[in-house]
Amino acid sequence: MFDLEKGMVLLNSGYGMPILGIGCFRLSQSQAEDSVYWALRDGYRLIDTARIYGNEEGVGRGIQRAIDEGICTREEIFVTTKMWTDDFGDGDEAIDASLSRLNLEYIDLMILHHSQPSNDVEVYQAMERAVEAGKLKSVGLSNYYEPEDFDRLVDAATIMPALLQNETHPYHQSTVMKEHIAQYGTVMESWFPLGGRGNTQVLFDDETISSIATEHGKTSAQVILRWHTQMGFVVIPGSKNVNHIKENLDTLDFQLTDTEMAEIAGLDKNIRYYHRTDEQLAQFAGWRPDFEKK
Numbered sequence: 549m550f551d552l553e554k555g556m557v558l559l560n561s562g563y564g565m566p567i568l569g570i571g572c573f574r575l576s577q578s579q580a581e582d583s584v585y586w587a588l589r590d591g592y593r594l595i596d597t598a599r600i601y602g603n604e605e606g607v608g609r610g611i612q613r614a615i616d617e618g619i620c621t622r623e624e625i626f627v628t629t630k631m632w633t634d635d636f637g638d639g640d641e642a643i644d645a646s647l648s649r650l651n652l653e654y655i656d657l658m659i660l661h662h663s664q665p666s667n668d669v670e671v672y673q674a675m676e677r678a679v680e681a682g683k684l685k686s687v688g689l690s691n692y693y694e695p696e697d698f699d700r701l702v703d704a705a706t707i708m709p710a711l712l713q714n715e716t717h718p719y720h721q722s723t724v725m726k727e728h729i730a731q732y733g734t735v736m737e738s739w740f741p742l743g744g745r746g747n748t749q750v751l752f753d754d755e756t757i758s759s760i761a762t763e764h765g766k767t768s769a770q771v772i773l774r775w776h777t778q779m780g781f782v783v784i785p786g787s788k789n790v791n792h793i794k795e796n797l798d799t800l801d802f803q804l805t806d807t808e809m810a811e812i813a814g815l816d817k818n819i820r821y822y823h824r825t826d827e828q829l830a831q832f833a834g835w836r837p838d839f840e841k842k
């Protein structure tokens with residue numbers, strides 16, 4: 549299913565998905581346009597955005613630029629967007645609005661951005677109808693951290709979620725959910741793969757990661773991204789830096805050894821940066837509050 553050599557995973561929906569893409573969280577419209585364009589030019593074929601990032605139009609423009617220049621065709625790329633919880637009341641309208649902002653005829657993967665037990669089942673069913681209508685190719689979930697919560701949705705679903713996108717990195721390895729969703733053929737995708745904007749240096753400076761990087765002549769970022777794909781996670785590092793975008797793609801050509809994978813497995817602290825408390829993060833050497841770094 550997960551083909552490291554081809555850089556593709558076959559989803560339970562029957563569609564192929566690239567295992568490494570560009571993430572667009574916290575990018576402005578114009579930054580998203582440039583990052584998407586640079587990424588496609590360099591060879592990326594997977595793009596991740598969301599309604600709540602406020603940059604779907606920019607993403608659409610970046611895609612169109614690449615298509616106009618003959619860099620890729622629409623069929624060769626895989627576009628993911630997410631429906632924000634405020635929109636769950638009218639899923640049909642939210643899907644049409646994302647299609648219009650992205651300026652696309654169909655979306656390869658639409659994800660419910662967060663668990664919301666009050667109405668996520670109904671809106672998941674709206675996404676299933678949109679698959680029938682040809683507006684969406686695959687459907688997925690994000691931010692479901694308990695097996696019971698995931699199953700609540702799966703029990704009501706006709707189309708199994710193709711993918712679960714959760715915060716995942718060497719300090720939060722998502723082991724329980726990864727194993728749980730495998731029974732449905734659902735693939736795990738990592739957000740905050742490098743720890744997220746403002747936190748990356750902690751992972752980059754981690755002694756285990758940086759010494760493995762030295763060993764391979766790679767950067768810490770590259771080692772972490774390779775760890776994700778070797779773990780069987782689809783990974784979407786966010787960047788607005790043309791050099792980082794290039795560097796991050798250059799991670800499919802080397803292999804971490806079993807020993808190195810085991811060493812990184814040993815780093816799991818089950819810590820999520822998104823809901824971090826200062827007390828949790830202060831345990832880690834190298835961490836300082838954001839305001840001190842300025």
Ligand SMILES: NC(=O)c1ccc[n+]([C@@H]2O[C@H](COP(=O)([O-])OP(=O)(O)OC[C@H]3O[C@@H](n4cnc5c(N)ncnc54)[C@H](OP(=O)(O)O)[C@@H]3O)[C@@H](O)[C@H]2O)c1
Nearest residue numbers: 571572573739740741742743744769785786787788789792
């Ligand atoms: N489902 C959800 O709730 C959710 C939540 C958050 C994010 N996401 C998705 O996941 C994607 C990834 O998460 P993220 O962007 O928040 O965090 P991330 O990928 O963990 O980290 C992004 C940070 O890493 C830096 N970076 C990227 N490549 C680098 C490299 N090679 N060397 C040094 N620094 C590098 C970026 O800076 P530069 O811009 O300078 O490169 C940025 O500061 C998002 O973009 C979004 O698409 C989903």
